[in-house]
Amino acid sequence: MKLLFERSVQGRRSDILPEITTGNYRPDEKYLRQRKMHLPEISEVDLGRHYTQLMKQTHGVNDGFYPLGSCTMKYNPRIDEETASLPSFTQIHPLQPLSTVQGCMEVLHKAEKLLCEITGMDAMTFEPAAGAHGEYTGLLLIRKYHQDRNDSERINIIVPDSAHGTNPASAAMAGFKVVNIPSNGKGGVDLDALRNAVGKDTAGLMLTNPNTLGLFDPNILEITKIVHEAGGLCYYDGANLNAVMGRVRPGDMGFDCVHLNLHKTFATPHGGGGPGSGPVGCKDFLRKYLPCHMVEERDEFYYFTDPEKSMGQVRSFYGNFLVVVKALTYILTLGKKGIPEASGKAVLNANYMMHRLKDHYHVAYDQICMHEFVLSLENLKKETGVSAMDIAKGSLDYGIHPPTMYFPLIVHEALMFEPAETESRETIDEAVKIYLDLFEKAYSDPEYLHNAPHHCPIGRPDDVKAAREPVLKYEFND
Amino acid sequence: MFKNPEELQYTKTHEWVKEEDGIYTVGLTDYAQDSLGDIVFVNLPQVGDTVAAGESFGDVESVKAVSDVFSPVSGVVAEINEEILDNPALVNEDCYGTWLIKVNEVTGTEELLDAKAYEEVCANEA
Amino acid sequence: MGRYIPETLSEQEAMLREIGYTSIDDLYSMVPEQVRLKELNIPEGKSEMEVLEQMKEIADHNTVFRSVFRGAGVYAHHIPAIVKTITSKEEFLTAYTPYQAEISQGVLQSIFEYQTQICELTGLDVSNASVYDGAVAAAEAIFMTLERNKDEILVSDTIDPETLAVIKTYCESRSVKVKLLKNRNHLTDPDEVRKNLNERTAGLYLENPNYYGLIEDVESFAKLMHENKARIIEGCDPVSLALYRSPGEMDVDIAVGEGQQLGMPMGFxxxxxxxxxxxxxxxRRLPGRIVGETTDHDGRRAFVLTLQAREQHIRREKASSNICSNEALCAMTASVYLAAMGPQGMNDLALSCYSNAHYLAEKLAELGFRRMDDGEFFNEFLTAAPVDPKLLEERLTEKKILSGLPLEDGILWCATELNTKEKIDELIAEIREVIE
Known part of the structure; x- marks a missing residue:
């Protein structure tokens, strides 16, 4: 497809701004830009059509089944978009006088109260703009806590080998050393390995529960106890909260702080990779280290306050505010019963789909799963040469977004399915049929799958060429 | 089976090394390049850096993985192969003709294997 | 029933029975009894109509200003209608990160176009696919300059305080020493730079125009840094780049900035x-996602996420950054905005901001709000306050006019294309009334 720049014709433009009426002010010549700026010169109608074509080459949640594991691709309610588009939210400058932003403050305050109740935490910041950003913020809380107690030896963060890649990366960014511990045979934390790993140097543990295998760790209370007894804190990676929200709370499982992915669990759209929102909640004893700009209510008026020993800021202002508006709308809509119903249906969907696939595909850990499950295609690959990648690419031809591939790293030829609660039984049945067809195809015509997809806008791209000879922008001739 | 030149020595972590007049030349073995797949970038240390036997001195990137490269010897980096920074495919195409770094002032080495012993290591991993 | 779940309860029970369970609670048997939540203590769910009403009521507790003379990092601009139309398309809005290139060419190409346009604006070679905001971009850029023996960064105190706060947090966690440089007349002071520069200096971060709206002598700082084997990072205002010399023309190594002005609402x-x-x-030091062009097996043009081995999902604790989700839809917004405006439109916009701000400065000076600095400015400037700035803010708020931002040493005013002559004249009339 043509790029914007290839549609550009010199002199074309839209009339967007009026004539300048304030006079003929101009900067001195010496300040002026000399280099030509190649922006597209394009009419509004052609611009619109360009993006409509791009839109047709993009698979969104409403284009079909989207079981991308770990990403919670649930339906994004339209009402959430509508509330977040209200001009009295969108047209607010973040540095307006407090009396003129009471509505925005109320959104933050309400969202904090509701999400604290859902997570079992006492305070929450909305500054982090995404999940990884939340992890970083949560880890800084842990760092501040130990520093404040002059416990400078605590430099290790323990991370299970099944963890999301952001966990170790965030720990490193927050100035910690990462200690990886292996999983046990059931996909949970190996308690002995954990006991051996903790000590005076333990700052904390980062854990996802259910973990990235989609399994709830039944030893969770023992796990958090081991860490606490060693003087460390427990961090809950909320990426998988959709399995348990409204049913069990990180705070009750022994976690001291948590980040949420509003763009997963609380139905705000992913926007092709962002913006997200990664609020961080904590127990009371960590409150004083939270980022600046916490919202407090006194005499029916909202104020910003900076916690006593605040870590400072991790982002400008108050985070991705309009995303919080969407999440709040969602929570108010679902309410006390809707939240656990959503998680329950997500878990039902995953178990239902797993059950229907497991006579053919090998389930990596064959037990009750939570909101997602992992298949290992190692045997299939040995027998047919067809890999997890081939099956994933094969599903593209059926209009299905593939599951997460090759993750978690501890399962070979992994495919991780997360059929979110908003997927209907019919959709799952249809997808199961397709995956069973693909399974048969692996035996009857493996070559076909090696070359899949066959009916997408492009075939498999040459990733090696892209990385060896990077072309990262359009090159203009003049 | 991979053909590993007799005149080179090898590490269990799949590097080859050749000593000439106190200068140790280090590269990746055929087994390593094959299991990595298409190499798209090689991160090398700088000349003058010290390296330690058994410790990582750089890494190689394929499209979806990155693997550490371990030094067979302790010493100082005397030279790096600039050519592979621009053309990492050379490691795939001719791994024994494409070195990564040269080390001098060597003070110690990792346990080094001859071609035959190294082939046994590979056979056990496969 | 939880909203947005397609099945009725009895349908769900049928699904359960088929897989050998009787209730949803059976599926939570792994959860220890003592931590199972009996009841979630939040209000009952509401209908769409009620929720919309409630959210509108909350929103009504905000004041939307008719005219905004405040910037300080966030700016009110006209957003072309086409921008919102395109970026609200469900496919763009709801897609995940484009891991599967075959069905994500739309998102991938849009990011490639974004990268190209940002490179054109800044005059530099490579752009990533975005990070969270301008402040985080500055902090991440600082990390890009670090070398094994260079772990100090010089930061001008003329930068946005929000950005400075983020830089401090990020640098502290990575044990990077931040040396804050005292300004001279609200400009970065070359003597301060020289005084603080040493062999451990990795780079200098400054903003242009700076927080006070002033144009900095970036080129001479670039020269100074390069002579000392250090880098220079320029935090830039993307609108000003249509008019002023670009980072690429001034020998800047890394250019970062806040892209809100390119089609995003202020949104609190x-x-x-x-x-x-x-x-x-x-x-290779850039953090986050980058889109590259390649071909598919039939030789068709294709776009993919590339240079991924830098990133957290592969490199884990050794990654250059932990960023995963970015601001992709905002990047697309900026891309559509720049294309809708075009080179001439961007130039007109920058000139309009410049012109309106200079007219505003003249008119304010007539009322005694004289500029505190005499350097070149783009569309923001600091003035003295002949009346109590808080009182002025209050009185103007009653008229739904947002005054300049009261700072310790004056008032920081801003004008964009929205602050037309009419609006400025109105402001001046209102201020005159306050003074009298």
């Missing part, structure tokens, strides 16, 4: 867009 602070561009030799 976000979502915004952190853009980052750099010279080619720093390409």
């Amino acid at each position: 602070g976000g979502p915004y867009l952190g853009f980052m561009t750099c010279r080619k030799e720093l390409m």
Whole structure:
């Protein structure tokens, strides 16, 4: 497809701004830009059509089944978009006088109260703009806590080998050393390995529960106890909260702080990779280290306050505010019963789909799963040469977004399915049929799958060429 | 089976090394390049850096993985192969003709294997 | 029934029975009894109509100003209608990160176009696909300059305080020493730079125009840094780049900035867009996602996420950054905005901001709000306050006019294309009334 720049014709433009009426002010010549700026010169109608074509080459949640594991691709309610588009939210400058932003403050305050109740935490910041950003913020809380107690030896963060890649990366960014511990045979934390790993140097543990295998760790209370007894804190990676929200709370499982992915669990759209929102909640004893700009209510008026020993800021202002508006709308809509119903249906969907696939595909850990499950295609690959990648690419031809591939790293030829609660039984049945067809195809015509997809806008791209000879922008001739 | 030149020595972590007049030349073995797949970038240390036997001195990137490269010897980096920074495919195409770094002032080495012993290591991993 | 779940309860029970269970609670048997929540203590759910009503009521507790003379990092601009139309398309809005290139060419191409346009604005070689906001972009850029023996960064105190706060947090956690440089007349002071520069200096971060709206002598700082084997990072205002010399023309190594002005509403602070561009030799140090062009097996043009081995999902604790989700839709917004405006439109916009601000400065000076600095400014400037700035703010708020931002040493005023002559004259009339 043509790029914007290839549609550009010199002199074309839209009339967007009026004539300048304030006079003929101009900067001195010496300040002026000399280099030509190649922006597209394009009419509004052609611009619109360009993006409509791009839109047709993009698979969104409403284009079909989207079981991308770990990403919670649930339906994004339209009402959430509508509330977040209200001009009295969108047209607010973040540095307006407090009396003129009471509505925005109320959104933050309400969202904090509701999400604290859902997570079992006492305070929450909305500054982090995404999940990884939340992890970083949560880890800084842990760092501040130990520093404040002059416990400078605590430099290790323990991370299970099944963890999301952001966990170790965030720990490193927050100035910690990462200690990886292996999983046990059931996909949970190996308690002995954990006991051996903790000590005076333990700052904390980062854990996802259910973990990235989609399994709830039944030893969770023992796990958090081991860490606490060693003087460390427990961090809950909320990426998988959709399995348990409204049913069990990180705070009750022994976690001291948590980040949420509003763009997963609380139905705000992913926007092709962002913006997200990664609020961080904590127990009371960590409150004083939270980022600046916490919202407090006194005499029916909202104020910003900076916690006593605040870590400072991790982002400008108050985070991705309009995303919080969407999440709040969602929570108010679902309410006390809707939240656990959503998680329950997500878990039902995953178990239902797993059950229907497991006579053919090998389930990596064959037990009750939570909101997602992992298949290992190692045997299939040995027998047919067809890999997890081939099956994933094969599903593209059926209009299905593939599951997460090759993750978690501890399962070979992994495919991780997360059929979110908003997927209907019919959709799952249809997808199961397709995956069973693909399974048969692996035996009857493996070559076909090696070359899949066959009916997408492009075939498999040459990733090696892209990385060896990077072309990262359009090159203009003049 | 991979053909590993007799005149080179090898590490269990799949590097080859050749000593000439106190200068140790280090590269990746055929087994390593094959299991990595298409190499798209090689991160090398700088000349003058010290390296330690058994410790990582750089890494190689394929499209979806990155693997550490371990030094067979302790010493100082005397030279790096600039050519592979621009053309990492050379490691795939001719791994024994494409070195990564040269080390001098060597003070110690990792346990080094001859071609035959190294082939046994590979056979056990496969 | 939880809203947005397609099945009725009895349908769900049928699904359960088929897989051998009787209730949803059976599926939670792994959860220890004592931590199972009996009841979630939040209000009952509401209908769509009620929720919309409630949210509108909350929103009504905000004041939307008719005219905004406040910037300080966030700016009110006209957003072309086409921008919102395109970026609200469900496919763009709801897609995940484009891991599967075959069905994500739309998102991938849009990011490639974004990268190209940001490179054009800044005059630099490589752009990433965005980070959270301008402040985080600055902090991440600082990390890009670090070398094994260079772990100090010089930061001008003329930068946005929000950005400074984020830089401090990020640098502290990575044990990077921040040396804050005292300004001279609200400009970065070359003597301060020289005084603080040493062999451990990795780079200098400054903003242009700076927080006070003033144009900095970036080129001479670039020269100074390069002579000392250090880098220079320029935090830039993307609108000003249509008019003023670009980072690329001034020998800057890394240019970053807040992209909110490129089609995003002020939205009480976000979502915004952190853009980052750099010279080619720093390409592999860029954090976050980058889209590249390649071909598919039939030789068709294709776009993919590339240079991924830098990133957290592969490199884990050794990754250059932990960023995963970015601000992709905001990047697309910026891309559509720049294309809708075009080179001439961007130039007109920058001139309009410049002109309106200079007219405003003249009119304010007539009322005794004299500029505190005499340097070149783009569309923001600091003035003295002949009346109590808080009182002025209050009185103007009653008229739904947002005054300049009261700072310790004056008032920081701003004008964009929205502050037309009419609006400025109205402001001046209102201020005159307050003074009298």
